[in-house]
Amino acid sequence: MILVFIIALIGALIFSALSLPIPWLLGPIFSVLIAQFFIKDRLRWPAVLRNTGLIIVGVAIGQQFDLALFSDFKSLLFFMVIVNLILFGFCLGIAWVISKTTGLSFKTSVAANVPGGLSQLVLFAEEEGDVNLTAVTYFHIIRVLGVVLFIPFLVSGHVVSGGAIPVSVDAWQVVLLILVAAALVPLGKKIKLPVAHFLTPILVIIVLKLFSIEAAPMPSDVLHVAQILIGAYIGLLLKPETLRLPVKVLVGGIASTISMIALTYGTSILIANYLDLSFATSFLSTAPGGLDQMGLLAAAVHADISVVTVFQLFRLLFIFLCILPLIKWIYSEKNT
Helix, strand or coil, rough: HHHHHHHHHHHHHHHCCCCCCCCCHHHHHHHHHHHCCCCCCCCCCCHHHHHHHHHHHHHHHHCCCHHHHHHHHHHHHHHHHHHHHHHHHHHHHHHHHCCCCCCCCHHHHHHHHHEEEEEEEHHHHHCCCCHHHHHHHHHEEEEEEEHHHHHHHHHHHHHCCCCCCCCCCCHHHHHHHHHHHHHHHHHHHHHHCHHHHHHHHHHHHHHHHCCCCCCCCCCCCHHHHHHHHHHHHHHCCCCCCHHHHHHHHHHHHHHHHHHHHHHHHHHHHHHHHHHHHCCCHHHHCCCCCCCHHHHHHHCCCCCCCHHHHHHHHHHHHHHHHHHHHHHHHHHHHCCC
């Protein structure tokens, strides 16, 4: 674990020195990802450290969440539905092509190409039993890596100037906020919130805002540490042994990721024009990444965090309330 932290910190410092976008997240991802191909069976990074980073980022995003967004929620809802219908129709098309070109079953291809959360889709694949778990895991890991590594370079030229974070912050208030959010995560899990370690802190801060309680702003140094905790975990996702899949499947995962990013690039331009949003905000709202990763990127480039969070959360709910139950129903009908 110490070795991983040192490698991640070196990556962050190198990316920061080179003035690359989001250095404290991308640096650790790149350095840890590359390191594990040379350092065998020695790198460990438990999920609890990643979850700690998610809680910190969740608190920071909750602090920047604008409740005024819901005053014009109807127009947002219309675009969220349209964007998701286009995306999932496109994903079904990709899944059909992947199944024909790689030999994977159509059910496996659908599970591999639905742009939901990595852990949730892998869990769905495990529950189904007749799905190629390794292929599904590979497709989602490649998409997470592709989105998190590639999208910052696309939006880095569209960074919105954000207000500076105050230097003098009462440390005890920040620590208390993080501890309260962490203590309520089990409740978030119990009510089955998607990405509970990330979404619970956001909801905690929003509830405080509803009662006119202003939370102390998150210091930038604490956010840097949180990004290292998350980046090191993402960097370790792609294991060298995963690359033993057939070449067609490996290429299919990369092609699928590029296709989805290209599609969302086009839809984000339309949304930016219609809703008068910045390109960074619209792109991160529609990008096929996870709620936590896109929220983190939105915070890093000063995009509209409220819009990005709502769009990404809607897609997660759309997947788990509509798409996955539909897949299960279709295949249960076929089996009967």
